[in-house]
Amino acid sequence: HLKNPVSTNSNFANLTEVLTANLSANLTANSANIFLDGNYVVTGVDITNKQISLATPSAVNDDWNKLADLTDQKTGVGTIKLRGSQENYIGWFTIESAKATGLLLNFQALNGIYQGSDAKFVDIYVEYQQVLNGNPTGNVYNQTIRLNGKANNRDSVGGSMWITLPFTGAVRFRARRTNDNGDAVDLSDETKFYTAYAYHYLSKLVYD
Structure with a gap:
């Protein structure tokens, strides 16, 4: 189980039903010398108890068996970051x-984009497609933008x-x-999709 994963990544709050999914994470750095690297299958989400169940994790990494020798079968409290696939899109959205x-899409990193004394950047990739009678139609086009920090x-x-x-x-x-910094x-590089607009240029420039 992952205890209270929402405190680490708020996106876990979006899980509202029990499903099977793949999860990749690095769970390392502890005094018990237990390293839980691996690709795991999530078999259940217990919202009430804030726990996630994994399918036979010891079959993926036998270090899980070491937990039996620890008090309460768990290591001490630590900070864990779960990183998802870069194929995690926001959308589709339809206007x-x-x-x-044309489209105008705005992105924002509220706290800047940097690491210590080094400036960092965030690359964003956008796909867009025509919609006819409610159905996606034709080619999927793409465009990119880079946000540079100080x-x-x-x-x-x-x-x-x-666009x-x-x-x-x-x-x-x-x-x-x-990109991953x-x-x-x-x-500091958390970036959010801020606003989106569709636009067209006015053909009538003078109004009576």
């Missing part, structure tokens, strides 16, 4: 605008992606981050 010819600077970093659509009308889109305690 039903019959006249849309060393030792907590100022918010933002970036706007302007000229190769079609007119409803559009769907999704976004994901493509690591887990250092002095790293």
Whole structure:
């Protein structure tokens, strides 16, 4: 079981039903010399007790058997970070605008993008596609943007992606981050999808 995983990663709060899924994590660095690296299958989510069940984890890594020799069969409290796949998109989102010819997507790192005295960056990849009568249609296009931080600077970093659509009308889109700056305690690079707009240019410039 992972006890109270929401305190480590708030996305666990989005789990509302028991499903089977793959989970990859590095669970290391403890005084008992137990290293629980491996790819595990999540078989259950207990929201009430804030626990996640894994399918026979000792079959993946026999270090799980060492827990039997510890008090209460667990190591001391530690800080654990679970990192998901870079294929984790936000979206799809659809904007039903019959006249849309472009998209404006805004991203923001509220606390800056840096690690100690070094500036860092965040790369974001966006896919978009035409929607006709509620159905995705045609090619899936893509565009990227990089948000650059400043060393030792907590100022918010933002970036706007302007997309000229190769079609007119409803559009769907999704976004994901493509780079990983690591887990250092002095790293700040959390970036959020802030706002999204569809737009078109006015054809009438004078109004009576």
